Amino acid sequence: MSATFAPDTSDASPLWALWQGDPLPEDAGTWPEAAGFSAKSGEICLLPDGSGGLKGALLGLGDRSTAARERFTLARATSLPKGIWRPVLPEGLDPDEAALALLLGQYRFTRYKGSTYAGAQFVCPDGADARHIEAIAAGEFLTRDLINTPASDMGPVQLESAARALASEIGASIEVTTGAALLDANFPMIHAVGRASDQEPRLIDIRLGEQGPLVTIVGKGVCFDTGGLDIKPPASMGLMKKDMGGAATALGLLKMLAGTGAADGLRLRVLIPAVENSISANAFRPQDVLTSRKGLTVEVNNTDAEGRLVLADALTLATEEKPDLLISLATLTGAARVALGPDVPPFYCDDDAVAHALAKAAKTVRDPLWQMPFWEPYEPLIEPAIADLDNAPSGGMAGSITAALFLRRFAEGAGRYLHLDIYGWQPVAAPGRPKGGVGQGARAILAALPELAG
Template sequence: MTPAFADPQSPSRPLHVVAADDLETWLAAAPPALAVWVRDNAFTAGLGEVLPLPGAGGEMGGALIGFGTGKTRARTRFGLSRAVAALPAGDWHFEGLAPDHAAEAALGWLLAQYRFDRYKPASRILPGLKCPAGVDEARILAMAAGEYLTRDLINTPAQDMGPAELEAAFLSLADRFGAATQVVTGVALERDFPMVHAVGKGSDRAPRLMSLRWGQTGPSLTLVGKGVCFDTGGLNLKPSSGMQLMKKDMGGAATVMGLALMIMQLNLPIRLRVIVPAVENSVSGRSMRPKDILHSRKGLTVEVNDTDAEGRLVLGDALTWAAEENPELLISMATLTGAARVAVGPDLAPFYTDDEAMAAALANGAVAGADPVWRLPFHDAYESVIEPGIADLDNAPGFGFAGSITAALFLRRFADHPRYMHFDIYGHTPSDAPARPKGGAGQGARALLCALPEMLGL
């Protein structure tokens, strides 16, 4: 599906935004009969609370929506988007919404309209929204379109989203915007990207590495996304409970593809490259084994102490390839560690960087994009933990602590770039939340989009 605002020329009903602290003032200015209606329906203006208002001839004349208090708004992003589920079909427009909240409200409405309907048709027609005055419509539409793509890719089960299908989606995105592409498979993959090959060789669905290039002028940005289309854990087999969400293990790839869509749709003056290693980590006689030692594109050797720590292996080769061109900014995104979820939960996207200015820019971008992130450290004192002695690096040290940090340090060895940023995302919303239905979710992409002008001097 494609996000869209309502036609600005079409008839629409008003959705009056009223904060809890302002409710009595609003009622005092309303017609007496309307004030009685609101009081009789016990409307309190809680965040996202909707009350239909009577109109002429018994039709709905509009609706009230509560804006809650400052405290509830701080706790809940996109609270006004609850109206999408509460209102009937037809077009609506906000009234009484402060300009500094309009962009988040508009984005939240579009994100709340998302439905994953590939296997089950949508049950009803959802209400539309006219883009509020003063909002950058093109930017909001690009953000929503990127998120829709990310959600669709993550939500698709692995039976229909293996390496070949992810490649097809990648090439379709490139074709849409006239980007040049390259796909490495077979003998060339085994020779030039041996860790990608080692992870994917256990599956009957062949591994591959995709690259997209777009833009002729401006600073260079390279995005690398983990595309493990399903992760059984390999010979270190996951328990059944651990496999339940593993269709989302390509969430890093889905998120960088969503961010790339945003950049290209907005025609930002950037020379963009996107790299996605696409594999399935399966069990067979061809699977890599614990204690195997892998050679990498960079020349570093890696001892495999856990075949379930495969994401950092495929990213290692991809990051090496990316860094060979020395882009002005290099970013990786991956559903990499459970340790990150333990540290910050599912709603925050932890990120790593050694560049203070980039970290500050991203913090501002997270606020602007309603896309929370949290910085974790590349803690140099843990470098020795990822050095096993028998090889240059250990893909799963038995340290027992700081699993997200040691994984990030592992990736930094391959990126070897002063302006490198890594995201250890979850890529999934565990239960329905405003504008975020249960299922696949992009994290960090909108924050980055908003931060890129400062990071790249656009």
């Protein structure tokens, strides 16, 4: 699906966006008042031209004091009739945010319907950076498409294909280690988690850029998670095609970085352990003890806590070249959803400057994140009796924190470490975010990256 603005042609119809209480444009005439238009959030008023056609439209943004509650209100403009529309923005509405809303609102997942978006198109609003916004939207569309695709068509093989296609598009190099070669290359936990699947586990390694600070992004690529031998109940398994949302977000972020030019002056590396957590005679078992790439042993007290196992080997590989910034992105814990819901992923970082920069950027670009602590008094919870680490501490408390502490053990050696526990799914449709797969954290990282990378 294309994430581009329409050309500014002479026949483009004006679309006036209005705050509640703002005066109507002179060209609107008396029709909006007669039709009862009040500029409520998302309210649309089509303006007739007197001869059976349209001379423009009005879109309500709601009250200024409450508009912040709803991100990307302007995305509702995609319900306008088919045609090209030229947005006219009011004072106080950021042009880049408005532009992104208009593009995100056009997203449709149509792979299995044989159709494409054929609705309203928009000229880039005055003052917005069209190239920058189009690159962000293209990265987000890639993330959404990957997450929305069911596991029957998005297993480790297809995720590798998507990574190869992106690498070719942006001029990056890619190497993939697959199957038994994972054991030879010392990625034992990636192999253990994925060996029960018909599609062999693999580690995808993408590199872009040759000079500058090294930024390594590790994305969890569990293409489907049955829970393993600790099998999930049906209600919990239904959305597990999205368990590769960390990998999808990492690839979408890489596309954004390359498309916006933010990758210039950086060495970027993206690592994706791509597996299915399946059930078969050779599946890894509860209370197995696995030896990680780092040499730490891990007691498996729940085969459904597999994401941190595959991430651990990939994080260890990442630290071996001491990146300036190491980021992990993962649909990791239900505990994060209980604490913060689906819209607000927690992030973990020990570096106050990095945490502040990311939190500020998240607020600025409306890509919400919330800092949570690496709470060291909980370290004993991840230390079982017979191994170095426990992948699923008993008790059920602080699950997102203990998972982050587990991952931090394997991130030692990076200049700065940042972990995001994302959800990757929009459960209820909202402006610019239809129900389904969604990127989380990528736009905030993109905006903050100059400070994050030092």
